[in-house]
Amino acid sequence: MAADAVIPVIVFVLVYVCISFELLNKAIAALLGVMALLILGVVDDKTAAQFIDYETIMLLIGMMAIVAVLKRSGFFTILTVQIAKLTGGQPLRIMVLFCIATAAISAVLDNVTTVLIMAPIIIELTLGMGLDPKIYVVALAMASNLGGTATLVGDPPNIIIGSQVGLTFNQFLGYLLFPVIICTATVINYFWARNRSSFESIEDNLTKLFSVQMLIEKIKFDFLSIKLDRAFLIKSVICLCVAILLFVTQTVTHLSPGVVAFTVAMILFIVTRMEIEHILLEIEWSTLLFFVGLFILVGAMEEKGVIEWVARNIFLRVGDNPYVMTLMVLWVSGIASGFVDNIPFTITMIPIVKMMLAAHPIGHNVLWWALSLGACLGGNLTLIGASANIVSAAILRNYGHRISFIEYTRKSAPGTILSLLICSIVLTVYVWIWQ
Amino acid sequence: MSTPQNHKSLYNLVRSYIDTMGASQTTLVALKSYIDAIHRLKCEDADFERQLLELNEVIKNTEPKVIPLSHLIEAFETDMRPHLGAGLENAKTRAMEILSQKLRGFEADTEKLTERCTQSIEPGDFIIAHSPTAYIRQAFARAHTELKRPFEVLVLKQDFLRAKELVSTLEELGIAHKVIPQYNLSHYLNRVTKLFIGAVSVSADQKAVTGVGAANVVSLCHFYKIPVYLFIETIKFAHTPLPNQHIYREQQEKVEADFTFRMTTFSHDFVDLAMVDHLITEEGEKPLK
Numbered sequence: 219m220a221a222d223a224v225i226p227v228i229v230f231v232l233v234y235v236c237i238s239f240e241l242l243n244k245a246i247a248a249l250l251g252v253m254a255l256l257i258l259g260v261v262d263d264k265t266a267a268q269f270i271d272y273e274t275i276m277l278l279i280g281m282m283a284i285v286a287v288l289k290r291s292g293f294f295t296i297l298t299v300q301i302a303k304l305t306g307g308q309p310l311r312i313m314v315l316f317c318i319a320t321a322a323i324s325a326v327l328d329n330v331t332t333v334l335i336m337a338p339i340i341i342e343l344t345l346g347m348g349l350d351p352k353i354y355v356v357a358l359a360m361a362s363n364l365g366g367t368a369t370l371v372g373d374p375p376n377i378i379i380g381s382q383v384g385l386t387f388n389q390f391l392g393y394l395l396f397p398v399i400i401c402t403a404t405v406i407n408y409f410w411a412r413n414r415s416s417f418e419s420i421e422d423n424l425t426k427l428f429s430v431q432m433l434i435e436k437i438k439f440d441f442l443s444i445k446l447d448r449a450f451l452i453k454s455v456i457c458l459c460v461a462i463l464l465f466v467t468q469t470v471t472h473l474s475p476g477v478v479a480f481t482v483a484m485i486l487f488i489v490t491r492m493e494i495e496h497i498l499l500e501i502e503w504s505t506l507l508f509f510v511g512l513f514i515l516v517g518a519m520e521e522k523g524v525i526e527w528v529a530r531n532i533f534l535r536v537g538d539n540p541y542v543m544t545l546m547v548l549w550v551s552g553i554a555s556g557f558v559d560n561i562p563f564t565i566t567m568i569p570i571v572k573m574m575l576a577a578h579p580i581g582h583n584v585l586w587w588a589l590s591l592g593a594c595l596g597g598n599l600t601l602i603g604a605s606a607n608i609v610s611a612a613i614l615r616n617y618g619h620r621i622s623f624i625e626y627t628r629k630s631a632p633g634t635i636l637s638l639l640i641c642s643i644v645l646t647v648y649v650w651i652w653q
Numbered sequence: 654m655s656t657p658q659n660h661k662s663l664y665n666l667v668r669s670y671i672d673t674m675g676a677s678q679t680t681l682v683a684l685k686s687y688i689d690a691i692h693r694l695k696c697e698d699a700d701f702e703r704q705l706l707e708l709n710e711v712i713k714n715t716e717p718k719v720i721p722l723s724h725l726i727e728a729f730e731t732d733m734r735p736h737l738g739a740g741l742e743n744a745k746t747r748a749m750e751i752l753s754q755k756l757r758g759f760e761a762d763t764e765k766l767t768e769r770c771t772q773s774i775e776p777g778d779f780i781i782a783h784s785p786t787a788y789i790r791q792a793f794a795r796a797h798t799e800l801k802r803p804f805e806v807l808v809l810k811q812d813f814l815r816a817k818e819l820v821s822t823l824e825e826l827g828i829a830h831k832v833i834p835q836y837n838l839s840h841y842l843n844r845v846t847k848l849f850i851g852a853v854s855v856s857a858d859q860k861a862v863t864g865v866g867a868a869n870v871v872s873l874c875h876f877y878k879i880p881v882y883l884f885i886e887t888i889k890f891a892h893t894p895l896p897n898q899h900i901y902r903e904q905q906e907k908v909e910a911d912f913t914f915r916m917t918t919f920s921h922d923f924v925d926l927a928m929v930d931h932l933i934t935e936e937g938e939k940p941l942k
Contacts, residue, residue, distance in 0.1 A: 346662055348662045421693055421694065422696045424704040424708045425660075425707055427690035428683075428687055429662065430690075431687075432667075432682060432683060435682050436669065
């Protein structure tokens, strides 16, 4: 590692500390780091611009715009109320149906949006029934992170991995859907086994059945009181389906996910005649700037040989055993993502994994799947592991139920460890089959 | 067995229903929910009566009391008595039939009251609507679309959901209206011709339990001699005085700009019938004492 690598390392560590301890806004911390590198002459502006992964940024903007339009169409509210109706107020059915729906929606939309749509209804439903909403909300957040892991567009780490490594939507689906389904089923089962008394049937209690029927009617009234524009709704759903179709047929069309998401978003603006200014307000610019900053910070470290040094002295020391390499990437990513933001972690890990693969190749991108599963599922470990967890805790607080870091972790960690164990088995089988 | 916590949750729910939909709609939803609940119930034959009585007690003791619902449940209890102990399925079928009958009867009453309310809207009226229930909303719609009567509505924005429902209807049908905060009513008192209100119940001591804020508006209208119309189904007349209506009282802490207000709030207002000019039921105008 060159001597001039010290500055980017110090800057990167400082940025990481600021992000992890929430000392500064994430975007500001990352961009301040970039400015420090530019001012100190570690990189010049042209090189810095080259470090940015524009494909990831395009995909994020496109998906954020599609989600913003879909949210306004009321589609997900209708869907969620229908799910609430389907549960019939049965506690176990509430848990299972909401978790499955959340995982499925999160596979296509971002996890925070999904939690924002789902959590209020599940809280209203459980509170109205005199149940503890915390178990349900934690399970919901976990399902959202799990569902997001299954696709290229479901979670930012996957978007970054897909874009930087050139993996397709179908590859993600093909390799990750199976472990995600098993993990989701395991997490639901875990919550059921741990809190069996909370999931007892209410069908032998007339007062509870009455309350539930009243409650479902109320939820229908409250959440469906928005004026629906059918044409707008249909156009939005068609555009979402077109986007998914183009993601799935990527190998035929050769259109990158970023181009697909961006194009569909633009078409959606035209057909729904939405004011672009309104949609632009809903795009998370601070997240995008955070990504830009991190790409430059990690790019600078890579250029100065820091990443190579970390890869050689830490990750490549484990040797060339593909099982050990895969499990190490999975568990290191899983545990680290529980405590630090999985976006910078993934951006940092990508060049390291590339070097590991260059030294000891493992077929069928297994190491990338290990990184994706670890980074995405690790977010379930603690309250601060993923944005969806923090948002769900905030929604709970709005309803008068505080959940602390310890309480959240106590509820979520066992399920996460189980998920990582399942992924270990699946990845071991993948390595065994293809090695 | 349901717990006091379950009952508390149900009372909260009922309160929130009354706030957003009014007592009549709450009664309709509650009766439908009761029928669905009986349909889904799986219990021992011997346990059915206990469960039925327990739920009836809970419904009759909501805070505030939903008088039409309480009355219908009392009547249901009487009608149901001969059928208890005649086998679970038989008792369940009878219970659902009786409740459906009550539901249809109440729907018919509400429909008649809507018609009476519609007839009370005259050409050229400028009507204040305060926390309007579903039938007042429907009456505005009918007077405009069916009777083609020209009138204007002054919407006092008090409760968000109810005001939203009303304004959506008025906008959709193109009915002339103005939305103002309740505290600005004085600016319109020289123009308005009527005040329409609904009520949860009328107590035996001649007090109408109404939406929050109604008492102020009624007082002001009464002072300025603006006719106050109270629309209410006869089933909402309670046999007991106001304190027995269980108006819900709550201590709340509200923080505004770093200052904490410890406030006492009531879920509903009450209006003395002496300040009401026209008491309209589904049977027609009732003479006021």
